[in-house]
Amino acid sequence: MASTDFLSHLNPSQRSAVEHFCGPLLVVAGAGSGKTRALTYRVVNLILTHRVDPENILAVTFTNKAAKEMKARIEEVFAQRVALEGHGKQLEALPAIDQTRIRSQVWKTYIKPLWIGTFHSLCARILRFDIEKYRDPQGRSWTKTFSIFDESDVQSVFKEIVTQQLNLDSKKFNPKAVRYQVSNAKNRGWSPEEFERQEMSYWGRTIAEVYRLYQGRLAENNALDFDDLIRIPVELLAQNESVLGYWHKKFRHILVDEYQDTNQTQYDLIRLLATNGAEAKAFTKVPENWAQRSIFVVGDVDQSIYSFRMADFTILMGFQEDFGDGLPDGDTRSMVKLEENYRSTETILEVANQLIELNTERIDKVLRPTRGKGDPIYCHRCDNEQDEAYFVVDRVRQFTRQNPELSGGDFAILYRTNAQSRPLEDAFIKFNIPYKVVGGLRFYDRKEVKDVLAYLRLLENPADTVSLKRVINVPKRGIGKTTLDKLDTIAQQLGCPLWDIINDETSVKTIAGRKAKAIMGFTDIVRNLQAQAAADTPAGEIFQGLIDDTGYVRALREVGTDEALDRIQNVNEIYNAMMQYADDEADESLGGFLANASLASDLDSLDEGGKAVTLMTLHASKGLEFPIVFMVGMEDGLFPSFRSNDDPRALEEERRLCYVGITRAKELLFLSHVTMRRLWGNYMPASPSQFLSELPEDLIEGDGLPSVQRDRALSRINARLAPEPAAVKTFSARTRSSAASKKPAGLKRVWKLGENVMHDKFGVGEIVMVFGNEKKQSLAIKFQQGATKIVNPHVESIDLLEGS
DNA sequence: CCTTGAACCCTTTTT
């Protein structure tokens, strides 16, 4: 077989994306159009056909999970080839020992040298080589053993600066809001000074000051946050020609997935690497520049859902101008569109297409179905979130009962906010159905895991005072706040890390008096373990020593509660994670493991197709697919979020998020909303999401859309799903008089201020505010019962009262 | 110094 036989699995557009060799290429890839396949095969093709050395390839993925999958798929292609060429057989037909040998050989030759990962993990890797060459504008520097602060570390630093160091009014300067501003500034590539220039007010000056102090704090701790992980390489490449030259020369072929979700700094990084520092346009103007080099980006503007962390899809939209030939679609050689969808039924695609067409900021593109029509979308209206959870569980049970080939892993429940998982979890527990929540509390966010990791970080990086403070009295050693404050004050006055103070016997004795012994007990343990770490002892061995010496597990065992035993389990799990990392990456170093752990996310370990039903946010679902998808909580204010109320661009992003959710489904899609939702303890009325009224009615069944006749809905779904007796009876759909009395859609009325109205649930009220335009109105109504509510007249049943 | 209970945020979305 020719060396390009693997290309036969591709359609013509995919094939032209994969076979493109040098120069720039933008791949506009709709949901489910096989872009992962295109990326994977492109890497294979570069190596096989064009003889590109794997170590010259840089592929940026959006999640660690995607990186892992991509490596696995590339490995699979190569392993099959070696089996065929070397043994004349399919890999599976060979003895197990040969399979293993082939795989490990392929891994070593082709996979390990590839640079595949997220922006964050790849940058962490670059920094572990080169961070010591970096100086920030204040002349500060970091060492290779830098810590990566996670979000909660960062939050606590901000809180300390805002409320203690600067003593600001936390009403006006909410530490979280300030942190968000600083993060945004960093992702735009703004220094504190630049921020001040952009926001010339007391507010702006104050944020800039916090930003300055925060950066100082990071430097003192020899630490970086997630934003710095990208920002510092960018600054380093911009300030150091030889470092830039090295990486530019190394990464000849750059691939970026989910390009619509890159932000300014990430773009700068890619640009610097690709062009050796030149502006994109200037670089492209000289064709020879691209002689042995390419930049290949894949994305879909309609799936841009991360603008809250400064992702900017106009970067993708500018690619043609930037790197490309800028020619129209028919003539361009620097853009390919993948529009054939292999994932979903025609119905699902039609619904998705019609929804997303309401957005104004897009690249024109449709998803063409390749599969059959499929079943209608089913939209259900529930009384409250428990009712909704039971609806979901009910359907899952019925489907799995009637279709033995289905397992829990074929179902996904998607929601807008993490907090929505609770009622769903309760229902799954009650009916004893295995489920898995993605996101929420990460493994690495658990207290006991953070404690152990803080110890480990301290071994690598003694300047990490945040970690030091976390563990100095864990388990309890009688080192309290007073003692710690005394030591900390001195350290700050001397401008040295806290560790340097407590590591000096004399100082400790002077400052801490009778607590000195407790502190020295702690420093002895840490010093001993640090020596091991410095001698490159494998991470696993250090971990064991740590657990023994600190008595961390012993203390938990003494507590003896179920919770404590769980924690011991999680501590053991860290060891497993270390072994796993050492295996996967052939790296036993503590530093490697720690960097990896800081960047790990819950999604990485998600096992699709397992027994457990997956519960997650719509954001987390990007890139995944499931045969059966439930989108719950389709209510105004929740989805779309109330924060997008008066911001059209934010609303478009919510709509894209809805589009992402819909296009996850392969076979069946369920939508649901509730009439009453519990918020901070008390029930609030909720009206159906405006997105529901934006979907094509003729493709949707069920009692959830006011305009859809219930009869038709019930007949179809009930015909397929036999009714469940007993336990599920309490939540089976019951006739709602209000649903039956709904006005037909299309009868749209322009509502005016001051009109008196009758609402079918809340009674008589007066319109006190009108939002939106004639096409899409929402009303603030002050009801006689007292409450004022914002309602959507297109989906709520409202009548005008005579004489108003 | 550590435990207890009241006050107090909170719900966008995440590498």
Place this chain on the structure above:
DNA sequence: GGGTTCAAGG
């Protein structure tokens, strides 16, 4: 409703 933070008492 629920998890975290902060003050008072042991």
